[in-house]
Amino acid sequence: MTDTPVGHPRTHTRPTGGTPRTGTAPRAATARKTGSDLHLELAAGGRRAALMAALREAIRSGRLTPGTRLPPYRSLAADLGIARNTAADAYAELVAEGWLTARQGSGTTVAERAEPVTPARTRRPSPPPRPAHDLRQGQPDAASFPRADWLAAGRRALTAAPNEAFGPGDPQGRRELRAVLADYLARARGVRTDPDRIVVCSGFAHALRLLFDGAGAVLPGRVDGPLAVEAYGLSFHRALLTAAGVATVPLSLDENGARVGELTNRQDVRTALLTPAHQFPTGGPLHAARRAAVVDWARGRGGLVLEDDYDGEFRYDRQPVGAVQGLDPERVVYLGTVSKSLTPALRLGWMVLPEHLVDRVLAAKGEREAWASALDQLTLAEFIDSGGYDRHVRRMRRRYRDRRDQLVVALAARAPHIEVSGIAAGLHAVLRLAPGTERSVLKAAAYRGLAVDGLADYRHPLADPDTTPAADGLVVGYATPPDHAYPAALAALCDILPPPV
Known part of the structure; x- marks a missing residue:
C-alpha cells in the first residue's frame, strides 16, 4: 500500500507524511518543528473520531503548535494500533476543517491559523532588574571560562572513557578524577591523601548537607554540640546548618585569622569550620601558630576541623598558603570546588576525608551518584591531567x-x-x-x-x-x-x- 491517503469527498488536498523531495525547500516553521514522536491518548469509541478528537485537543492546548509537522499517517497508525485508512481519513477530515494543512512532498502540518488556547499561568514576581554595575563577590569571570580547552578535554575524555562510565554513577566519584585530584592537591595545596579518601560532591553546600543534614548525615552524632564557625562568613552556610538542627557559635577574628584558642573554653564544641587560606570575607590567612594550635585542639578533643579552601589557588603577593589538612589528615576534612577556579555551573567539588569517615559519607550519599555528572568528572580529570587546569x-x-x-x-x-x-x-x-x-x-x-x-x-x-x-x-x-x-x-x-x- 502506498503512503497516499484515501481521498476524502470534502477536500481535494491530500495529506502526506513523507519527507520533502530533493530540491523542495520546506517552510521555515516546519523545518524547525517536527512531531515524529507524538503522544496521543484515544478515548473509547470509534477510532477515527477518537483520533480526530485527540489531535484537536493537542492543537487547542498548545502541545502541537502551528507549523508542527505530524508523523506520516502510516507511522501514526502503527504506533496507535489502528488501521492505516483510519489514520488517513482522520488527517483528511482535519485538513478539511482547517486544523491541518497538507502539501505533496512537505507532509502534514498543523495549520498556521489554528490558534491554541493559552494555558493559565501562575503569576510570578518579575525578576529584579540587572544592575548597571556588578561588583558582588562570589563569581569568577564568566567570559574567561576556557571553552575551547574544556571542549577538547571533553572529546579526549569521552573517546577514552570505558563503557561502564555511561552507566549509573559511583557515589565516590570517577576513579580517574580522584586519582588526578590526589596528585594535584598534593602538588598545589599540600594535601596528603590518596584517591580512596576522596569523595566527589557537587559543591561546598552539598558537602555540608552530607555531613550534617538529614537522618543519614555523617557528623551530628559525633559533633554532640554546636559547630564553631568564624565570626564573619556566609549567612547561607549558617542557614543551611541551622535548618539541619546544628547550632553555630562564632570564633572571634583579628589580623591573624580566627582566634582558635577560644575553642579550649568550649567543652561542648568538637568540630570547627574554618577558611584558613583566606578568611572569608575579611581576608588574611590563619597564622601558622594558630594552624598548629587548632590541629592540636582537634587531637586532644577527639574532634575535627572542616577546612573550606574556596579560593586557595588565587594568591598574589607570596607563595600560596598550604592546606591545614597536611598537618593531620585524620583530624581535618578538606573541602574544595571548581566554583571559583572555573565556574559554579559545573557543580563539582570534593571532600578529602579521614579514613574512618569515607564509608560513612558514602552511606550518606547513597548507592548511586545523584548530583555530579560522570561525564563532567571525566572531562575535569582530563583537563587537570593534561595541564589545562594549571x-x-x-x-x-x-x-x-x-x-x-x-x-x-x-x-x-x-x-x-x-x-x-x-x-x-x-x-x-x-x-x-x-x-x-x-x-x-x-x-x-x-x-x-x-x-x-x-x-x-x-x-x-x-x-x-x-x-x-x-x-x-x-x-x-x-x-x-x-x-x-x-x-x-x-x-x-x-x-x-x-x-x-
Whole structure:
C-alpha cells in the first residue's frame, strides 16, 4: 500500500507524511518543528473520531503548535494500533476543517491559523532588574571560562572513557578524577591523601548537607554540640546548618585569622569550620601558630576541623598558603570546588576525608551518584591531567591580580582615605568605612545601579562585640564585570564612597 491517503469527498488536498523531495525547500516553521514522536491518548469509541478528537485537543492546548509537522499517517497508525485508512481519513477530515494543512512532498502540518488556547499561568514576581554595575563577590569571570580547552578535554575524555562510565554513577566519584585530584592537591595545596579518601560532591553546600543534614548525615552524632564557625562568613552556610538542627557559635577574628584558642573554653564544641587560606570575607590567612594550635585542639578533643579552601589557588603577593589538612589528615576534612577556579555551573567539588569517615559519607550519599555528572568528572580529570587546569589558573591569577591592582589604583586616586584589606588573595576586597555609614553607602549604590555587598551581612549574629567589634564596610568582588565595563564600575564605586570624616 502506498503512503497516499484515501481521498476524502470534502477536500481535494491530500495529506502526506513523507519527507520533502530533493530540491523542495520546506517552510521555515516546519523545518524547525517536527512531531515524529507524538503522544496521543484515544478515548473509547470509534477510532477515527477518537483520533480526530485527540489531535484537536493537542492543537487547542498548545502541545502541537502551528507549523508542527505530524508523523506520516502510516507511522501514526502503527504506533496507535489502528488501521492505516483510519489514520488517513482522520488527517483528511482535519485538513478539511482547517486544523491541518497538507502539501505533496512537505507532509502534514498543523495549520498556521489554528490558534491554541493559552494555558493559565501562575503569576510570578518579575525578576529584579540587572544592575548597571556588578561588583558582588562570589563569581569568577564568566567570559574567561576556557571553552575551547574544556571542549577538547571533553572529546579526549569521552573517546577514552570505558563503557561502564555511561552507566549509573559511583557515589565516590570517577576513579580517574580522584586519582588526578590526589596528585594535584598534593602538588598545589599540600594535601596528603590518596584517591580512596576522596569523595566527589557537587559543591561546598552539598558537602555540608552530607555531613550534617538529614537522618543519614555523617557528623551530628559525633559533633554532640554546636559547630564553631568564624565570626564573619556566609549567612547561607549558617542557614543551611541551622535548618539541619546544628547550632553555630562564632570564633572571634583579628589580623591573624580566627582566634582558635577560644575553642579550649568550649567543652561542648568538637568540630570547627574554618577558611584558613583566606578568611572569608575579611581576608588574611590563619597564622601558622594558630594552624598548629587548632590541629592540636582537634587531637586532644577527639574532634575535627572542616577546612573550606574556596579560593586557595588565587594568591598574589607570596607563595600560596598550604592546606591545614597536611598537618593531620585524620583530624581535618578538606573541602574544595571548581566554583571559583572555573565556574559554579559545573557543580563539582570534593571532600578529602579521614579514613574512618569515607564509608560513612558514602552511606550518606547513597548507592548511586545523584548530583555530579560522570561525564563532567571525566572531562575535569582530563583537563587537570593534561595541564589545562594549571594553565587556566595561572592565566586567571594574572587577570585577577590586574583587576585587584586597578581597584587599588582607583581608590588611591579618588578615595585615599578608604582602607582596603584582604587583597593578598582571592576575588574580592574589603573596603572599610567609617562607623555608621555602611547603610547609607549601600543605598547610594542601589540608586546608581551598583550591586555590591555590605560587610554587616556576613557577621554572625552572636559575634562578641568586645572581641570582634562590628565594622562597617563593603565586600567588593572584582572578578565579575567584563573588561569593557570594569572601569565604569570602579568609577561608580568611587562615586558612592563617603568623603573623609
